[in-house]
Structures are given as structure tokens and as C-alpha cells.
Amino acid sequence: MAVELRHQSETSSESGGSFSFKDLAKALVVRQSIPRLPELYQLIERTRISQAEVQPYLGLKAGNYSRHRVMRNEFVEMLVLCWKPGQRTPIHDHNGSHGAVFVHEGILWETTFEYDAETGLAYKAHRELRAGGLTGSEVPDIHQLGNPDVSGQDLITIHIYAPPLGVLKTYKLGSSTIDLYTPADPDFL
Numbered sequence: 356m357a358v359e360l361r362h363q364s365e366t367s368s369e370s371g372g373s374f375s376f377k378d379l380a381k382a383l384v385v386r387q388s389i390p391r392l393p394e395l396y397q398l399i400e401r402t403r404i405s406q407a408e409v410q411p412y413l414g415l416k417a418g419n420y421s422r423h424r425v426m427r428n429e430f431v432e433m434l435v436l437c438w439k440p441g442q443r444t445p446i447h448d449h450n451g452s453h454g455a456v457f458v459h460e461g462i463l464w465e466t467t468f469e470y471d472a473e474t475g476l477a478y479k480a481h482r483e484l485r486a487g488g489l490t491g492s493e494v495p496d497i498h499q500l501g502n503p504d505v506s507g508q509d510l511i512t513i514h515i516y517a518p519p520l521g522v523l524k525t526y527k528l529g530s531s532t533i534d535l536y537t538p539a540d541p542d543f544l
């Protein structure tokens with residue numbers, strides 16, 4: 356089930372404030388098991404992301420949203436995704452992985468769906484997350500993410516998947532057909 360949390364204020368004076376984007380990546384690199392979603396939330400919530408740290412992973416493409424990998428091991432991967440207004444994912448699930456998404460900059464729209472083998476895919480809910488917003492997908496959540504074409508600004512999101520994403524399953528509204536989809540290779544590894 357998808358949940359929504361609120362990222363702590365950038366001005367927080369808590370001791371966790373010293374945990375940086377690099378520290379987050381390092382904490383994931385040394386993992387020897389698949390982190391559960393609450394663990395990912397805890398890590399992201401204590402992380403303060405500076406623009407300088409995220410800068411090497413930024414870049415926009417004309418056709419599709421772009422993916423920039425920060426780290427990947429057997430158990431978990433972390434990516435920065437950059438979206439122009441109007442760019443979005445297909446309707447998909449994570450085929451056995453769970454994932455956390457943090458909005459660094461811009462506006463993210465997430466639509467969730469319900470699947471029934473008899474009646475096909477149906478709309479479930481829709482929501483908006485702004486900078487500081489944190490959301491997650493448990494197995495087997497089906498969703499679509501995107502930067503709304505009316506946002507007027509680029510979107511930068513940080514994604515952690517455990518285990519790393521392989522081939523995803525994609526869906527079509529009103530259809531019970533499930534297709535396979537391999538996300539584009541990251542532009543920067």
C-alpha cells in the first residue's frame with residue numbers, strides 16, 4: 356500500500372541534519388540485505404540534500420524522463436530522475452521490488468490503480484507531491500508517476516528500489532493484459 360510522509364524541514368537543527376546525499380548512498384552501498392520500506396523512509400528522512408551533491412546527476416532529455424544512477428548493488432539501487440513538464444512513466448508495478456520516491460524539486464503527480472484479472476485495470480487514486488514529499492510503493496502497487504504538463508517547471512526526484520529494478524510489468528486502463536517493460540538504461544551510472 357502506498358503511503359505518504361513529509362520530509363523534515365531543511366532548517367531542522369536535529370543531529371540527523373548532518374546526514375548528506377553521499378552518506379545516504381554510502382549507507383545503501385554497504386547493505387548486505389534488502390532494506391525494507393520503513394528503513395528506506397528513515398534513511399531519507401534524516402538526509403539533507405544539497406544542490407551541489409545532486410548536481411552531477413542532473414540532466415534533461417527532450418523525449419523521455421532521464422535516469423541517473425547513484426549506486427546499485429545486489430540488494431538496492433538509488434537513482435535521480437529528471438522530468439520535463441509532461442514527461443511520465445507508463446502505468447507499471449515494480450515486479451517484486453519496493454521503492455521510495457523523494458521529491459527534490461518540482462511537482463510530482465502519482466496515480467495509483469487496481470488490477471482485477473476479470474475486469475482489468477481501474478483507476479484508484481491520485482495525488483500530488485511537492486519538494487520535500489516522500490512516497491513509497493509496496494509490492495504489488497501499480498502506479499504512474501509524472502511531471503504534470505501544467506507544472507511550468509522541471510521535476511527532480513530521488514528513487515530507491517530494493518531489490519534493484521529489473522523488468523517491470525506495465526498495464527493499460529480497462530485491460531487485463533500485462534506487458535513487460537525494461538526501464539531505459541541510466542544516462543549516467
Ligand SMILES: [Fe+2]
Nearest residue numbers: 447448449498
Ligand atoms: Fe514506479
